[in-house]
Amino acid sequence: DTAVSQTPKYLVTQMGNDKSIKCEQNLGHDTMYWYKQDSKKFLKIMFSYNNKELIINETVPNRFSPKSPDKAHLNLHINSLELGDSAVYFCASSQGGSGRAIGQYFGPGTRLTVT
Amino acid sequence: AQSVTQLGSHVSVSEGALVLLRCNYSSSVPPYLFWYVQYPNQGLQLLLKYTTGATLVKGINGFEAEFKKSETSFHLTKPSAHMSDAAEYFCAVNNQAGTALIFGKGTTLSVSS
Numbered sequence: 001d002t003a004v005s006q007t008p009k010y011l012v013t014q015m016g017n018d019k020s021i022k023c024e025q026n027l028g029h030d031t032m033y034w035y036k037q038d039s040k041k042f043l044k045i046m047f048s049y050n051n052k053e054l055i056i057n058e059t060v061p062n063r064f065s066p067k068s069p070d071k072a073h074l075n076l077h078i079n080s081l082e083l084g085d086s087a088v089y090f091c092a093s094s095q096g097g098s099g100r101a102i103g104q105y106f107g108p109g110t111r112l113t114v115t
Numbered sequence: 116a117q118s119v120t121q122l123g124s125h126v127s128v129s130e131g132a133l134v135l136l137r138c139n140y141s142s143s144v145p146p147y148l149f150w151y152v153q154y155p156n157q158g159l160q161l162l163l164k165y166t167t168g169a170t171l172v173k174g175i176n177g178f179e180a181e182f183k184k185s186e187t188s189f190h191l192t193k194p195s196a197h198m199s200d201a202a203e204y205f206c207a208v209n210n211q212a213g214t215a216l217i218f219g220k221g222t223t224l225s226v227s228s
């Protein structure tokens with residue numbers, strides 16, 4: 001069974017559209033994350049949820065809205081997509097949201113292409 | 116502030132040669148350090164981590180890393196490279212609050228036969 005799964009794997013859409021990416025983890029972890037990997041492969045944290053509560057919200061346009069219906073799921077909704085949103089988005093999870101991150105498990109990524 | 120610097124965006128070795136990927140960090144708190152590997156079109160896989168205790172850490176696939184506080188380094192090594200080791204490698208440190216990872220810019224490892 002896949003530990004951290006994301007859907008879809010690929011997403012191609014036009015500017016101005018709204019899209020969602022879903023993430024699920026079956027590791028029993030209490031903390032989930034969204035990272036963005038740009039075209040130069042640089043990874044940066046976007047959001048973090050611990051027990052369904054937002055604990056990190058980096059400088060991300062408010063067009064991006066995470067939603068955590070339960071501890072095992074963290075979805076990312078993006079409104080009014082722009083060309084610059086094209087990237088690979090990774091979901092991750094770990095046990096222990098406060099204190100030290102002792103190792104995060106990553107999903108396979110969603111490659112978003114905005115045309 | 117927390118940061119990671121990976122020296123060398125691209126490292127090329129021959130099969131069977133020593134692999135050395137360099138990582139230096141800056142941390143205002145005792146750091147937890149990580150190495151991840153990313154194969155083409157895949158997610159990140161945790162290779163190894165240093166939290167506390169022994170400074171020489173062994174990971175998967177024959178990799179190991181040594182935490183050197185005096186040098187603020189956490190270099191990744193493997194005695195003998197395999198073709199299957201060709202991938203992108205990322206060093207990371209926890210942020211100050213310990214709630215997320217700060218990644219380096221990555222090092223692409225190429226292995227030739």
